[in-house]
Amino acid sequence: MMLPRINGTCSAERQETPFNRSRKRSVVSLPVGNAKPADLSPDSSASDIEAATNTSLTGITKYRLVNRASDRAVEYVSGQASIQGIKFDASNAQVLTITPTAAGLAAPTGLTAKAAGQSQIDVTWNDANGAASYDLFVDGALISGVSSPYKHTGLDASSTHTYQVRARSSSGSSLWSLPVQATTTSGVISEGKTATASSFQTGNNIEYANDGKAGTRWAAVTNSYPQWWKVDLGDIMHITKLESYWYNSATYPRYYQYKIEGSNDDVTYTTLLDRTDNKTQGLTTDTLDAAFRYLRVTVTGSNYSGGSASSYEFKVYGEPVHEDSVPAPPANLTAKAAGDSAIDLNWNAVEQAEGYSVYRSDKADGEFVKLNDEVLSSTTHTDTGLSASTEYFYIVKAVNAAGESAPSDVVSVKTDQPHVTGINVTPEQVELKEGETAQLTAVVTPVDAGDTTIKWTSSDTGIAEVSDTGKVTAKSPGTAVITAAAAGGEYTATARITVLDTASPTIVLDEPGKLTGNHYNVEKGTLRVTGKISEPGIVLVNGVQADVKDDLTFSADIDLQPGMNRIEVTASDRAGNTAEPVGYNVVPSK
Ligand SMILES: [Ca+2]
CATH class of the missing domain: 2.60.40.10 (Immunoglobulins)
Incomplete structure (x- = not known):
């Protein structure tokens, strides 16, 4: 058995649950507290419910009981009563909530x-x-x-x-x-209305084609065509359908060709539908969408030449022409930031609305400007091109042919802080000796970006490590690239770290000539001093900077003096480590 469901948290806004008609007929016994048991259903009257559930509760004089299982709200007023609980059956106790009604606000009358x-x-x-x-x-x-x-x-x-x-x-x-x-009405708007025709046979009168009786019919007086039958609907009506119950005969089967016309002055007729190609016998059904006071069926011919135009009934369907009223304003408008330049809006659909218009303002009581050129068909909208960190206010109106509804409630939301659009790291290049440290600085743009989190990484932590704050520690000689990433890696910048060694270069000198005792014998004039160093650096020969090749060989030309000359070579690497001086003595020839 399906039981009415009455929850303790019911509120009017939650009554949209589709109602189940099978529940409507369930009748349950509701023994409550000391109250007298009674048979109640969702259709029970307010007084029956009150009689069954009435117990005293101090302080509350009016309340309502909402039965969400029914197709309507069941409500009642009590002088002093309260419902503490309703037991639907032995195992299913339900608690009802009593909601005080708005003080002094009476239910509308005259519904x-x-x-x-x-x-x-x-x-x-x-x-x-x-x-x-x-x-x-x-x-x-x-x-x-x-x-x-x-x-x-x-x-x-x-x-x-x-x-x-x-x-x-x-x-x-x-x-x-x-x-x-x-x-709502059945929709037949022609029955019993004043009808006229081009001709009729006595006994098959004109009004027999709209008397609502299946066995009576109108027939034209002769088998000449065209013949017409028309009805005055009494007022301009929205015509939606014509059912024509044509006469037929088993002996002489026939169909009729016809056209359907409409007029408002009974003088000028407009063709609504041309059925002069019709070959259907008996009932023909034609869908229409027109607004006229007079409807005329002109029969232009038949496949059976011996018979006259005849119909048992012309049923015109339609209704008064409705003037639209504006729809209700949309409910539950919500606004949510969709980043730093967009806001998503969402609202409930409105019955009778053909669409919606969204308005924006920069303040709650400011001038609201419509955002859409054409009516929006969905119940969501994304407003784009907005400024970051800025509050915007919105209303939505429902629209139909009669115009726009009253505005929805105003909602507002602030766009997110600006997103990162770039990052820069300084210095871009750093040389360090093993064990030394250097501080890198990363700056994101724009300066007021919301998320400025920076993730530091090293391409080779064996050469250089980097801390979460951009502090680099040189670990071993080599080159590493430090990357600062912002916006989850969308933007990056790098610094190149060169770690230099702490060892001094060594120098190997080529012998310049023949060694005699403590000196070499060389040609007079200029001596080309050559040799090789162990790593890139600067080589000084007697204070003169030597030319160092990529293969680390070097050379320098030294002008010799007569007698003993001392040649002394020093070298320093890029880290500034300086080699012990090496050298030799030379004596130029005379
Ligand atoms: Ca009839």
């Missing part, structure tokens, strides 16, 4: 629902004192922010609909009114 044709019901009620807006409970669904008259549109022909209304103010809502129902 009336009236069919306005086959697809619309007009719902009206009297204004309630102190009401800021109204909610309707329509066929089990809550529709907020409506006003009287409310036009419930898009309905099926001959369908029945249920309505309740309540008033809302800033302090809450009133009780729901008692429900009212209305049924």
Whole structure:
């Protein structure tokens, strides 16, 4: 058995649960506290529910009970009562919540629902004192922010609909009114209306084609064509369909060719549909979408030349021409930052709306400017091209042919702080000796970027390590690239770290000539001093900078003096490590 579900946290806004008709017929016994058990259903009257559940509760004089399982809100007023709990069966205890109603706000009176044709019901009620807006409970669904008259549109022909209304103010809502129902019309708008024809046979009169009787028919007086039959609908009507129940005969089967015309002055007729190619016998059904007072069927011919134009019934379907009312404003508008330059908006769909317009302002009470050139069809919108770290205000209006609704509530949200658009690291190149440290500095742009987190990495931590703050420690000779990454790696900058050794270079000198005792004998004039160093660096020969090749050989030309000359070579590497001087003596020839 399906039980009515009445939760402890019910609120009016949560009543949109589609109602299950099978529940409506469930009748349950509700023994409550010391109260007398009673049979109640979701359709029970307020007084029945009160009688069954009434126990005293100090301080609360009015409350409502919302049965979310029913197709309508069940509400009641009590002088002093309260519901503490309802036991639906032995194993299923449910707690009901009592919600104090808005003080002094009475349920609207005079709720009336009236069919306005086959697809619309007009719902009206009297204004309630102190009401800021109204909610309707329509066929089990809550529709907020409506006003009287409310036009419930898009309905099926001959369908029945249920309505309740309540008033809302800033302090809450009133009780729901008692429900009212209305049924849309069948849609036949021609029956019994004044009909005329080009001719008729006595006994097959003109009005027999719209008398609602299947066995009576209109027939033209002769088998000459064309013949016409027309009806005055009494007012301009929105015509949606024509059903023609043509005469037929088993002996002489036939179809009729015809056209459907409309007029407002009974003088000028407009062709709505040309069926002069029709070959269907019996019932023909034609869909139409036009607004006219007169509808004429002109029969242009038949495949059976011996018979006259004849129809049992012409059924014209339609309804009064409705003037649209503006829709209710959208509810539940939310705004959420989508980065530093965009905001996502979201709202509830509005019945009767054909679309929506979004407005923005830079302050809550500022001038709201419409953002969309064309009506938006969805219930979401992303506003782009905005400034970072800036608060924006929005309203949304629902739109239909009658115009725009009242604005939704104003919402506001701030765009995110600016996103990083670049990064720079200084210095770009650093030379360090093993064990030395250097501080790198990374700066992101723009300066007011929201997330300035920087991740430091080294291409070779064996050569140089880098800390989370950009401090580099030289580990061993070589070259490493330090990378600073911002925005999760989207932007990077690098510094090149060269780690130099601490060992001095060594120098090997070539022998310049023949060694005699403590000197070499060389040619007089200029001596080319050559040799090789163990690593790149600067070589000085007697204070003169030598030419050092890529293969680390070097040479320097020294002008010799007569007698003993001392040649002394020193070298220093890029780290500034200086070699012990080496040298030799030379004596030039005379
Ligand atoms: Ca008839």
